[in-house]
Amino acid sequence: MKTTSTSPQKWAFAFLLFFLVIGQNVQAQFTEGEYYTIISALSNDLVLDIEHASPQTGANLIVGGNYATDNQLFQFQYAGEGYWYILSKLRDDFVIDVSGGGKEASTNVHLWDLNKSAAQKFKL
Numbered sequence: 001m002k003t004t005s006t007s008p009q010k011w012a013f014a015f016l017l018f019f020l021v022i023g024q025n026v027q028a029q030f031t032e033g034e035y036y037t038i039i040s041a042l043s044n045d046l047v048l049d050i051e052h053a054s055p056q057t058g059a060n061l062i063v064g065g066n067y068a069t070d071n072q073l074f075q076f077q078y079a080g081e082g083y084w085y086i087l088s089k090l091r092d093d094f095v096i097d098v099s100g101g102g103k104e105a106s107t108n109v110h111l112w113d114l115n116k117s118a119a120q121k122f123k124l
Helices: none
Strands: 011-015 018-021 037-040 046-050 061-065 074-080 083-088 094-098 109-113
Touching: 061 109
Parallel strands: none
Antiparallel strands: 011 018, 011 037, 037 046, 046 061, 074 083, 083 094, 094 109
16 A cells, blocks of 8 residues: 555644644554544644544544544554554444455545454554
8 A cells, every 4th residue: 555645644643732743753652541633734623533423333534623522532552563443432442444444545434343453453
């Protein structure tokens, strides 16, 4: 898979008023049990958001206005070998998941029940 490192693919992780910017050669460090807002590099007003704050399996992820509501708060759990699970505050068993484990560009990303598959592990 090829990444282009354009602004739509760059994100910052915020906890309260402290910003932790993830970039090349930077080791991501998160406090277990804390929730973070995932902010787009396009604008500090755009964050990763669970569409319609849906608590249902398969809920779509979108970019939305920054309101720091539960559907915009995520927790990071180390999965080993440099990978992380990204859990939703809406439900503690919900994680960000690549739909169907797809490896194609433009594959949808949604929330799914934690099953610890490769489709749920991300390097930050």
